Each structure stands twice: as C-alpha cells, then as structure tokens.
Amino acid sequence: QVFLVESGGGLVPVGGSLRLSCAASGDPICISNMTWYRQAPGKERELVATITSGGTTDYADAVQGRFTISRDNHLNTVDLQMNSLKQSDTAVYYCYADVVCSAYVSRGLHNSWGQGTQVTVSS
Numbered sequence: 001q002v003f004l005v006e007s008g009g010g011l012v013p014v015g016g017s018l019r020l021s022c023a024a025s026g027d028p029i030c031i032s033n034m035t036w037y038r039q040a041p042g043k044e045r046e047l048v049a050t051i052t053s054g055g056t057t058d059y060a061d062a063v064q065g066r067f068t069i070s071r072d073n074h075l076n077t078v079d080l081q082m083n084s085l086k087q088s089d090t091a092v093y094y095c096y097a098d099v100v101c102s103a104y105v106s107r108g109l110h111n112s113w114g115q116g117t118q119v120t121v122s123s
Contacts, residue, residue: 001026001104002112004095009117012085016121020080022095022114028076030101031112036069036080038091038119045094049080062088085121092116 008020024031035050049059049069057069068081078095095114099105 001109002028002031002097002099004097004112004114006093006095006114006117009093009119011120011122014085014087014121014123016085017081017083018085018119019082020093020095020117020119022078022080024076024078024097024112027101027104030099030104031076031097032100033098034071034078035096035098036078037094037096038089039094039116040088040091043091048093051078082119085119087121087123090119090121092118 002024003026004022004024006020006022012018033050033052036048037045038048039045047060048063049067051057051069051071066084071078094116097112099109099111
C-alpha cells in the first residue's frame with residue numbers, strides 16, 4: 001500500500017507564503033501522478049496542482065502563477081510552494097497519489113489520500 005502524510009500547514013497573513021510537503025511511504029514505487037487537492041468549508045474538494053512522475057505539472061486557474069508543485073522521486077516527496085496567498089486559499093489541503101502497481105490495482109486500490117493539513121490565510 002501507499003501511505004501519504006502531509007505537513008507544513010498553518011496560519012499565514014494575506015500575501016504571505018507557505019510550503020506544504022507530502023511524504024509517501026509503504027510502496028512509493030507504485031505511485032504515478034501526485035496531486036494536491038483542497039477543500040474549503042462548505043465547498044467541494046478541488047484540484048490545486050498535479051505533477052506526473054516525469055515532472056509535468058498542471059495547475060488550477062485560481063493558483064496559476066502563485067503556487068508551484070515539485071517532486072523528489074528519490075525522497076518520495078511532493079511539495080507545494082504557495083506564494084501571494086489569498087483568503088480564498090484557506091482550506092484543508094490533501095495530498096493524493098495515483099497507484100499503478102497491479103498488486104494493488106487488482107484489489108481496487110487505485111489511489112491513496114493523505115489526512116490533510118489546514119491552511120488558514122488571515123486578513
């Protein structure tokens with residue numbers, strides 16, 4: 001299985017920066033794409049940024065130019081650098097991984113989620 005643990009959340013003022021990190025353990029070799037999602041109170045979970053195993057990235061329009069996703073395949077980590085934070089960025093941020101090894105997929109284990117980390121941007 002693949003286990004994900006996020007860290008780095010906290011309280012930051014508008015315009016500030018924060019860096020989230022997600023560490024994968026268990027069988028990280030089975031991970032392909034890694035993605036950061038977020039969920040604000042009363043809203044649906046939404047994709048923030050994603051990165052493939054080869055390093056190709058994609059971002060939600062709301063964070064394009066402010067957030068940067070990066071990945072270290074040796075350390076099995078994925079980070080999210082968040083700059084110029086807005087109050088609308090306040091949410092619980094979740095790390096997500098696509099699992100591709102047949103040993104897991106055959107048992108219906110197609111992905112893994114972290115427990116989430118709170119990011120609060122104050123005015």
